[in-house]
Amino acid sequence: MSQVHIKTKINGDNIEFLCDPEETLLDILRDKLHLTGTKxxxxxxxxxxxxxTLDGKLVCSCLVLGAEADNSEISTIEGMSNGEKLHPLQQKFLDxxxxxxxxxxxxILVAAKSLLEKNPDPTESEVRYWLAGNxxxxxxxxxxxxxVLDAAKEMRG
Amino acid sequence: MSPLDNTYEKQFKVIGTRPPRPDGIEKVTGKAQYGADLYVPDMLYAKILRSPHPHAKIISIDTSEAEKLDGVKAVITSKDFSKFSENKPSDTLVNCIAHEKALYDGHCVAAVAALSNTIAKSALKLINVEYEILPHVTDVDEAMKTDSPIVNKGYVLENVPKGFSENVTSYYEFGHGDLDNGFNNADLIVERTFKTEAAHQGYIEPHACLASMTPDGKADLWCCTQGHYNVRALCADIMGMESSQLRVTPSEIGGGFGGKTTIFIEPIALALSLKSGKPVKLVMTRDEVFKATGPTVSSSMDVKIGMTKDGIITAGEAHLRYQGGAFPNGTVEMGAQSAFAAYDLKAVRTKGWNVLTNRPKQAAYRAPGAPQAIYAVESVVDELCQKLNLDPLEIRIKNAAKKGTKSSYGPTFDDIGLIATLEAAQKHPHYLAPLAENQGRGLSCGFWFNFGGDTCVTLNVNFDGTIGVTEGNPDIGGSRASISQMAAEELGISYDKVRTIIADTNSLGHNEVTDGSRVTFAVGLATIKAARAAIKEMCKRASLIWGIDEDAVRWENGSAIPAGPNAGQFDPMSIEEIAALSSQTGGPIAGHHEVNAEGAGVSFGVHLADVEVDKETGSTKVIRYTVFQDAGKAIHPSYVEGQMQGGAVQGIGWALNEEYIYGKDGRLQNAGFLDYRIPVASDLPMIEPVILEIPNPGHPYGVRGVGETSIVPPLAAINNAVSRATNIRFSELPLSPPKVLSSLKKELKDG
Amino acid sequence: MVKVRIWGSLQKATDNKEFVEVEAQNFKQLLDNLSLKYPKLKPQITRGVSVAIDGMIYRNSWFTPIKPENEVVLMPYMVGG
Known part of the structure; x- marks a missing residue:
């Protein structure tokens, strides 16, 4: 079967790839683009x-086909820190x-970031339920x- | 080691602090490379064909169609391994790839390497295996009966009593005293039969490796493992290689908990690489991890305990039947020795049988064998306390093993921390906090042996005075941080001057697997000794520079100083100054230490669990949980807490939901995280860790292993909490909602 | 002479004796002399035994010293996870 030509923006960079129609986005990220931070x-x-995140929505990339990612914006863990500056969530995970x-x-970091973008002041219970899929x-x-709670506090300033 | 070597009385500067882990940034940015994260040029992808039958003779395997598929580069079966060795294939090899029989659902029968995963998967469908289906058995009690199907012949040890099927491979008995007399002295005797199902270690990273083998008998292997030296030994044996020719490099490891102490796929990848002439990557799917890698044993156990009205245990007896899959294992003897270890008993007897079934070979899981047995014992102790209206914590203190107790497994205990741990629980606000309706509080003690083992550490003093520590144990939970801390402490320098790395098999001598809660204890001990060797050399260099006797120099706060006023007047020479001159004074400076570390010391823990049971659904929610454990000395308290919290939650999962479910057809019904439900964040409260520090005399800083004990108490703590919340005594794990609900309904019906 | 405690099911190999005495100054001599005196112990010793000396468990360090006054207990070889 012939391969599909896909154009995406990943962590802010324009990326194009060819994929088999049945290949998952996870396999593309890892096997083709070697963005192996996604496990x-x-x-x-x-x-x-x-x-x-796919167009801002938190997803499991193993459940998305590579071909579905055409014209979409993708964020992975590799795009979370800014140069040598860690995202507050990354720093708090270390601390x-x-x-x-x-x-x-x-x-978990990608999921938590997605939570804090929607809800900057979550309760413990909200964090637990949001991360129940991780x-x-x-x-x-x-x-x-x-x-996560400490990072949220710091990000609220 | 003389006690004078021990410095656990002194004030530590680095030990006990919580510095960031050296591998932290790589792990929060996605850079850290785990088993499946390596890609090399011209690499092939491998897939495994697995038996759908729990027990079947393999009549023939036709791989010809698969080999013809475009993009397929090699196909192997067990026949490909016969050329490597004339010996009878080892159990490890036969578990990696079935030889004459498929022994469990998911047993590997053939494997393919191809240009892509997609092609490899297509090729599996073209392999034609002819099976003769044989009767199977997956239940431990069924497998012991004389009329049971025989899983695997020729494994019965000389110590097995008559009257069982050939599936019973070994038998153990421990204990002392007069049981009959003990039970006669009891005011109340409780006797119950318990069952636990197999639980999987559930590490999030599936097994993965990348092998490159050449026809001259050399190979490189990258894999996620708890012990790459063991991987080398097992693979070299299977492949007929010399150890020196097989270099194994451990990746970062995405969890193990005992499950990555052996091999499953590595010889397959090596053989495919040799046959195809290319590097081969092999990554398991989650379904394969569940079906073909080690869960724990499942168990069936009878426990009988007698108690007087005022709470003295007069006798204890346990019969333990553990099945560990299709190959023999050494688990029940650990359970039989641990079962009553927390108690000071005049009469105690435990018996254990290891049994074969058509299930995957059990692999170690945190304190292998102990959680099951202690769950049964601690549940009966709790029931006795409840029926005699006695405080379960006071009764445990009253009967607790202590210095001078003849342990249930034989030796007399020296200093142990059980009573201090129980007293910490008694003083904690959790113990007396009020409970609401449908809530219950459960308590359990736990015990594990811990051990040390073969360990090598090299500590290099770089020319700028910083330190490189090379050790050989994959870092599974922050050990690089604690090893760096111990090096820094001993050398009198700051933590950030030390970097610890994990060497491949050819860069350092043999190291035992990361298991037995041994790393902080044994690698730590070797690191301290290596640091002392480097210090001795640095003192010698200072003595040469000063022109004084070597013995007239000592080490203090990261510098060499004259040992006393008679040695002469010299300014201290710092590690930086000595290192900078090391070329001129004799060459690079290093210390190293190689040891089979003994003296790990046993460990006890006490857990308190509060649960709330929803009587309409049978669902149990853990609402408060506190872990009390003796760490000897907590090097990096955050990672000690992490071990205590993580082990507790694994035990909670085992108690409430996790189980291997086999159908009548002998097939695993729930080989995925949706149906094999490990605890998720919303299931749990915060897990409060309370670290006790009762120094272990076997370690220079008093360290005691902490990794395993924490999984032991939760099974009974949860069982006791649910039993008290519902006023129904449960005796089968897991306490999944349907099981609890049906008991609640039955109780309601029976009034 | 060292007095050695044998675990329950292993006592079949020592004529049902819970305690046996052998000449030994270390772990290796203990194993060697136990095998000589009670040949039925040999299969288990070959598979692996640990020894507890005054409560401290040693897995396989042959030259761990043993004194006559020590409490010596044979145990199966330790495994862990």
Missing amino acids: EGCGTGDCGACSI HAALQCGVCTPG LCRCTGYDKIIKA
């Missing part, structure tokens, strides 16, 4: 390790030791939730 934990939309193995961290097996979530 595959399940491939079925259950773990959130592949979280990205609070909110990661152990770190493999779920990119997805599995972490190491931390028990405690330090993650604290880091």
Whole structure:
């Protein structure tokens, strides 16, 4: 089957790629573009390790086809910091030791950023429910939730 | 080691602080490279064909059509491994790829390497396997019966009593004292049968590797593992290679918890690489992780405990039956030794049987074997307390093992921290906080052995006086930070002057797997010793410069100084000054230490859990949870807390939802995170960690392993909380909503 | 002589004796002399045993010293996760 030509903007850069019609956006990001910060934990939309935003909407990139991304704007973990300046969420994750193995961290950061853009002052419960689609097996979530709440506080100024 | 070597009484400068981890920025920016993140030129993608049958003889495998598919570069079956070794294939190899029989649903039977994942997947459909389906067994009690299908022949050890099927491979018995007399002295005896289902370690990163092997017998292997030296040993054996020719480089690891202590896909990738002549990347899907990598054992257990009216335990007995899949395992003996470890008992007996079934080979999971047995014991202790109207925490203190207790597994305990841990729980506001309707509080003790093992550390003093530490244990939860802290502490320099890296197998001597809660203990110990060796050398260099005796120099606050007034008047020489002159004074300076670290010391934990049970749905919500654990000395308290919180939540998942569900057809029904439900953020409250520090005399700074003990108490803590909230004694895990609801309905019906 | 405690199911290999005595000044001599005196212990010793000396568990360090006054307990080889 012939490949599809896709034009996107990823983390602010114009990127074009060819993909098989059945290839997922996650596979394109990783295998073709080598943006490996987006992780595959399940491939079925259950773990959130592949979280990205697509036209501002938080999605599991394993559930999106590469071909669906035509003319869209994509943000991944690689676009979260600004040069050498970390996003406040990234800094708070370090300060609070909110990661152990770190493999779920990119997805959780992307998801948390998306939350704070919609709701700059979430309650603990709101953070927990928003992140319920992002599995972490190491931390028990405690330090993650604290880091998100602390980052929100700092970002509100 | 003489006790004088230990410095845990002194005031620490770096130990006990919470510096940022050295790998932190890579991990929050997506730069860190995990198992599946490496791409090399001309690389192929591999996929595995797995048996859909739980037990079947493999009559033939026809790979010819798959080989013809455009883009397919190699196809392998078990036959491809026979040329590497004349020996009988090891269990590890047969678990990686089925030989004569497929032994469980999901057992690998063949593999393909192709230009893309898409082509490799298409090729799998073209492989034709002819099976002769055999009767199967997945339940432990069924598998022990003499008329059970036999899973795997030839594994029965000499110690197994008669009267069981050949699936019972080993038997253990521990204990002391007169049980009959003990039970006769009891005012109340509770005897119950418990069951736990297999739980998966559930690491978010599936197994992944990239192998490149050449016809001259050399290979490079990149993989996510808890122990790359073990990967090398196992793969070299399977591939008929010399260890020196196989270099294994560990990637960052996306969780392991015991599940990445062995190999599953690495020999497959190596064989495909050799056959195709190209590098081969092999990444498991989540479905494969569930079906073909290690969950825990599942168990069936009988526990009987007697107690007097005033709460003295007079006797305890446990019979443990653990199934660990299609190959023998050594789990039940750990459970049988741990079951009653928290108690000072005059009469105690535990018996354990390891059993084969048509399930994947169990792999270690945090304190392997202990959570199940201790769940059963702690549930019965709680029931006795409830029935005798006794305070469960006071009763545990009353019966607690302490210095001088003859432990249930044999040795007499030296200083242990159990009573201090229980007392910390008793004093904590959580213990007396009021509970509302439908809420219950559960308590449990936990125990684990911990160990040390083979460890190598090299510590290089760079010319600018900074330090490079090279160690060989994959960092699974922040250990690079704690190792750097110990190096800095010992050298008297600041944390940011030290960088710790994890070496590949050819850059450092053998290191045991990151397991047994050993890394902060054993690698830490070796790092401190390596630092002391470097200090000795730096003192020698200062003595040469000063022209005084080597013994007349000592180390203080990162500098060499004259040992006393008689040594002469010299200004301190800092590590920077000595390092800068190292070429002129004899060459580069380094310290190293190689050891089989013993003296890890056992560890106890106490958990308090409050739950609320929704009587309409049977759903249980954890509303408050506190973990009390003795860390010996917390090097980086945040990561110690992280171990305590993470282990607790894994145990909560095991207690409430996680289970392997096998159908009558022997197939796994829930091989995905949707149906195998691990705890999510909205399921949980904050998990409060309370660290106790009772120094371990076996470590220079008093460190005790903390990684495993935390998964032990939650099973019973949750079970006891739910049982008290509903006034129904439960004895099967998980306490999933349908199970709780049906018991609630039955109770209502029976009045 | 060192007095060694044998765990329950292993006592089949020591004529049902819970305690046995062997000449040993370290872990290796203990294993060697146990195997000599009680050949039925050999399969388990080959598979692996740990030893607890005065409550401290040693997995396999052969030259760990053992004194007659030590409490010595044989245990299965430790595994962990």
